[in-house]
Amino acid sequence: MNHFQYRNGALHAEDVLITQIAEAEGTPFYCYSTATLTRHYQVFAEALSGLDAKIFYAVKANSNLAVIKTFADLGAGADVVSEGELRRALAAGVPADGIIFSGVGKSQEELAGAVERGIHQINVESQPELDALSGVAKARNAEMDIAIRVNPDVDAKTHDKISTGRQEDKFGIDIADAVETYRRAADLPGINPVSVAVHIGSQLTDLDPFRMAFTRVAELVRTLRDQGHTITRLDLGGGLGIPYRDEEPPLPEEYAAMVRETVGDLGCQLAFEPGRMLVGNAGVLVSRVLFVKLGNSRRFVVLDAAMNDLIRQTLYDAHHDLLPVAQAPSNAAFEPADVVGPVCETGDTFVRGYPLPPVITGDLLAFASAGAYGAVMASTYNSRPLVPEIMVSGSDYSVIRARQTYEELLALDSFADWQQDDPLRRRSIG
Numbered sequence: 001m002n003h004f005q006y007r008n009g010a011l012h013a014e015d016v017l018i019t020q021i022a023e024a025e026g027t028p029f030y031c032y033s034t035a036t037l038t039r040h041y042q043v044f045a046e047a048l049s050g051l052d053a054k055i056f057y058a059v060k061a062n063s064n065l066a067v068i069k070t071f072a073d074l075g076a077g078a079d080v081v082s083e084g085e086l087r088r089a090l091a092a093g094v095p096a097d098g099i100i101f102s103g104v105g106k107s108q109e110e111l112a113g114a115v116e117r118g119i120h121q122i123n124v125e126s127q128p129e130l131d132a133l134s135g136v137a138k139a140r141n142a143e144m145d146i147a148i149r150v151n152p153d154v155d156a157k158t159h160d161k162i163s164t165g166r167q168e169d170k171f172g173i174d175i176a177d178a179v180e181t182y183r184r185a186a187d188l189p190g191i192n193p194v195s196v197a198v199h200i201g202s203q204l205t206d207l208d209p210f211r212m213a214f215t216r217v218a219e220l221v222r223t224l225r226d227q228g229h230t231i232t233r234l235d236l237g238g239g240l241g242i243p244y245r246d247e248e249p250p251l252p253e254e255y256a257a258m259v260r261e262t263v264g265d266l267g268c269q270l271a272f273e274p275g276r277m278l279v280g281n282a283g284v285l286v287s288r289v290l291f292v293k294l295g296n297s298r299r300f301v302v303l304d305a306a307m308n309d310l311i312r313q314t315l316y317d318a319h320h321d322l323l324p325v326a327q328a329p330s331n332a333a334f335e336p337a338d339v340v341g342p343v344c345e346t347g348d349t350f351v352r353g354y355p356l357p358p359v360i361t362g363d364l365l366a367f368a369s370a371g372a373y374g375a376v377m378a379s380t381y382n383s384r385p386l387v388p389e390i391m392v393s394g395s396d397y398s399v400i401r402a403r404q405t406y407e408e409l410l411a412l413d414s415f416a417d418w419q420q421d422d423p424l425r426r427r428s429i430g
C-alpha cells in the first residue's frame with residue numbers, strides 16, 4: 001500500500017500533483033511520501049508488538065536526513081554502516097544509544113567515533129575487528145556492548161549481489177566458529193559480547209531462509225549460555241522484500257510469527273534493521289521523455305534520467321514499474337518500449353519491451369518503488385549533477401536535497417599545483 005495514486009487521470013504523491021513538482025523543480029527528481037513511510041513503519045512496529053523489540057532503520061537504504069528524521073520521530077533507532085551514516089543518524093535526531101554500527105570493514109577512526117559517542121552496539125564481523133575494537137575501547141576506558149555477526153550459511157534465495165548469509169559471502173563469522181570467537185571475546189578488555197547478530201540478505205520473498213537462520217542462531221544462543229556467556233540481545237537484521245512486480249513477500253505479521261516461533265522463548269531483547277521494506281515503495285523517480293526513437297524493430301524511449309540516478313536495473317537486474325504521470329486513456333494501445341537513459345553505456349537501459357502507451361517528448365514517467373537503494377546509489381557519471389529529493393506530506397511538498405549545480409559539480413575538482421598559473425600555489429619538494 002502506498003500513496004502514489006491516480007486522481008482524475010493524473011499521478012499524485014499524496015495530495016500533490018507530480019506534474020506540479022516537475023514544473024517547479026525540473027526533472028529528474030526523487031519524490032517520497034511521508035504517509036507511506038509512516039504507514040510502513042507502523043505496520044511493522046505493530047506486527048512486533050508484544051515482543052521486547054526495537055526497530056533500527058537501516059540508513060543505507062535511504063540516508064536523506066529528512067527520511068531518517070521521519071523514522072526517528074516515530075521512535076526508531078538507526079542501523080549504520082559508516083561514520084558518514086552515523087553522523088547522518090545523529091544529525092537527524094537519533095540518540096547515540098539508539099544506533100547500531102554494522103559492516104564488515106570499520107576503520108580505527110570509525111570504531112573510535114562510535115565508542116566515544118557511546119552508541120548502543122557495534123556489530124563485529126571478524127576476529128581482527130574484535131581485537132581492534134578492544135584496543136580502541138580499552139584506550140578510552142570504555143566498555144562497548146557488541147554483537148558478533150554470525151554467518152549461518154543459509155541461501156537467502158535472492159539476487160546474488162544481495163545475498164549475505166552463505167559461507168562464501170564476506171559477511172560475519174562462520175557460525176561453526178562462533179563459540180570459539182565468543183570465548184575469545186569474553187577475555188578481551190573493553191568489549192561486552194551481549195548479542196548475536198545475523199543478516200542473510202536483502203529482498204527476501206520467502207520466510208524459510210529467515211526461519212533456518214534464526215533457528216541456528218537460537219541454538220547458538222543456548223550453547224553460548226551453557227558456556228557461561230550472558231546473551232541478553234539478538235539482532236535479526238533486515239532483508240524483508242517488497243513487491244516490485246508480482247512478488248508476494250511475507251506479511252509483517254507472518255514474519256513476526258516466525259520470529260516468535262524461532263527465538264521468542266530466549267528472553268532476548270530483539271533488534272530489527274529493516275531498510276527496503278520501510279522506504280522502497282515510499283518513493284518514485286520522476287523523469288521526462290527526451291526523445292522517442294523508432295528503430296526498425298524497436299521503440300526506444302530516451303529519458304532524462306539515467307543509470308547514474310537509479311542503478312538498480314543495471315546492477316541487480318531489478319525491475320521498476322513505469323507509471324505515465326498522465327494516466328493513459330482506457331482505450332490506449334500499449335506497445336513494447338525499450339526505456340533508456342542518455343548515459344554512454346548499453347547498460348544504461350532501464351527496461352526492454354515494457355508495455356507503454358504512446359508517449360512523446362516532454363511526457364513524464366515515474367519509476368515506482370524507487371525509495372530504497374535509489375538516490376543513495378546515485379553518482380555523477382557522465383558529469384550529470386545529482387538529482388533533487390523531494391518529500392511530500394499531505395498537500396505540502398518540500399525539497400529535502402537540492403539539485404546539484406554545475407558549479408558545485410566542477411568545484412569538487414582542482415588543478416594540480418603545477419598546473420596553476422600562480423607560481424605561489426606550486427608546491428615543491430625539491
Ligand SMILES: *Cc1c(COP(=O)(O)O)cnc(C)c1O
Nearest residue numbers: 058102202238239273274275276
Ligand atoms: C543492508 C542491511 C540491512 C537492511 O537490509 P534491507 O534489505 O534493506 O532491509 C540491515 N542490516 C544490515 C547489517 C545490512 O547490511
